[in-house]
Amino acid sequence: MRRILTLAVTAAAFAAVPALADEAAVGRPPNPKTGEEVYRVVCQACHMADGKGAVGAGTFPALAGNPRLASPVYPIVMVEKGKGGMPYFSDSLTPEQVAAVVNYIRTSFGNTYPGTVTADQVKPFATPPAGSRR
């Protein structure tokens, strides 16, 4: 009995290895889809779970109560082109993911900005910033 249990545990451990390796390879769970998922995986480390930003090793502006999010274009451009310590994501997120996360930050953390962004509205901005070398 004990031997069968050991085998089962060993098999389970082996089965888990490729899944872990895949995740480590991309450094994030595969393909976040909803705005909340994208935020959690990509943005939260800097802008914090509550969207209030942080001051420490750098200054990460709050998205909560941020009047610049009133215009949907501003956050789209910021996410696609980056600025200073804010990386650009035009080469790593799809227009669908960018639209989803922009909609998420404009309607979360107490924000209630109207209007829903579509992937088609994001596409014109979905190229890396001029002069980028990645």
Ligand code: HEC
């Ligand atoms: C590596 C840290 C980092 C990550 C990851 C990051 N940001 Fe930022 N973000 C910054 C910094 C720093 C700024 C300030 C840039 C500046 O104004 O110079 C910023 C600015 C912004 C702004 C503009 C705020 C303002 O008041 O001008 C928005 C909107 C924003 N980020 C959204 C996002 C979203 C959405 C994501 C995820 C897709 C994200 N950020 C990921 C660091 C980060």
